[in-house]
Amino acid sequence: MADAKKPIQLFRNLNAKVAALPMIATALVIFVGCTLWTVVHSFTNSKLLPKLDFVGLAQYDRLWNTNKWLVSIENLAIFGLCSLVLSISIGFFLATLLDQKIRFENTIRTIILYPFALSFIVTGLAWQWILNPEFGVQNVVRSLGWESFVFDPLYNQDIVIYGILIAAIWQGTGLIMVLMLAGLRGIDQEIWKAARVDGIPKWKTYIFIVIPMMKPVFITALVLITSGIVKVYDLVVAQTNGGPGIASEVPAKYVIESMFKNQNLGQAFAASTMMLATVLIILIPYAYLEFGGKRREK
Numbered sequence: 001m002a003d004a005k006k007p008i009q010l011f012r013n014l015n016a017k018v019a020a021l022p023m024i025a026t027a028l029v030i031f032v033g034c035t036l037w038t039v040v041h042s043f044t045n046s047k048l049l050p051k052l053d054f055v056g057l058a059q060y061d062r063l064w065n066t067n068k069w070l071v072s073i074e075n076l077a078i079f080g081l082c083s084l085v086l087s088i089s090i091g092f093f094l095a096t097l098l099d100q101k102i103r104f105e106n107t108i109r110t111i112i113l114y115p116f117a118l119s120f121i122v123t124g125l126a127w128q129w130i131l132n133p134e135f136g137v138q139n140v141v142r143s144l145g146w147e148s149f150v151f152d153p154l155y156n157q158d159i160v161i162y163g164i165l166i167a168a169i170w171q172g173t174g175l176i177m178v179l180m181l182a183g184l185r186g187i188d189q190e191i192w193k194a195a196r197v198d199g200i201p202k203w204k205t206y207i208f209i210v211i212p213m214m215k216p217v218f219i220t221a222l223v224l225i226t227s228g229i230v231k232v233y234d235l236v237v238a239q240t241n242g243g244p245g246i247a248s249e250v251p252a253k254y255v256i257e258s259m260f261k262n263q264n265l266g267q268a269f270a271a272s273t274m275m276l277a278t279v280l281i282i283l284i285p286y287a288y289l290e291f292g293g294k295r296r297e298k
Helices: 014-041 058-063 067-098 105-117 120-130 137-143 160-185 189-197 202-213 215-230 234-239 251-261 265-297
Strands: none
Touching: 014 265, 058 265, 067 105, 067 160, 067 215, 067 251, 105 160, 120 160, 120 234, 160 215, 160 234, 189 202, 202 215, 215 265, 251 265
16 A cells, blocks of 8 residues: 555646636636737737737837826826735734724624725715815814815825825725734634733734734735726726826726727737736746745745
């Protein structure tokens, strides 16, 4: 029996692999195929309809010399960095509070998670009203006696992206909180007991023991937030439609306007390819460190 050959790695869990084949095939044909088609046509002079009229890097040169695109990239960087930090920080903080077995936990969790059930259009319109200086927060505070109070982020070119960020954090933090709470509930209670016996402060237990154990949860949250950042569009359209001026433009809006409004498929494909490159720059190092590191350890 000891000399029995081990099953070939390829044929392990064969039923599961066969069941996954339709999904894998669909992903390869639709996602990979369409992605390659888009990249190829980004080097063409396609207008209303795609055509293989190659113009080299002309579309990319035009793209990076367009002020609207540069503004959208800057906005995406600010929006993305702030979204990552604030969503994970606030979500984890709220999860730690709910993990204390407080009263009405289910009700509070439902209320915090509820905004995630709304569409971005509804969220954007709601926060457009809330942040409107004539009848929103500014008007309410001034009616209480603070006549000099100013709070109009959606009408200020310098801070408009932060007004959009407020709505995004309000909607998305609930999901991150639920993920973090599930991770915290998965921590063995013996770890907490051992930390208390050893006299380790609670904040040190979270930082040096709990958070490292929740690495998969943080990675899941990171992927979800990042995917939402790159494709942010409807929230911007609902709140500002890219204004004031072009101060709140984002790449996804640039792509859609180039494709449908300006009828310039080549430019839209070039912008889409740059968005894909941004995602790959983030994911490839992570995938290498995550999976390559595990393979070396084995």
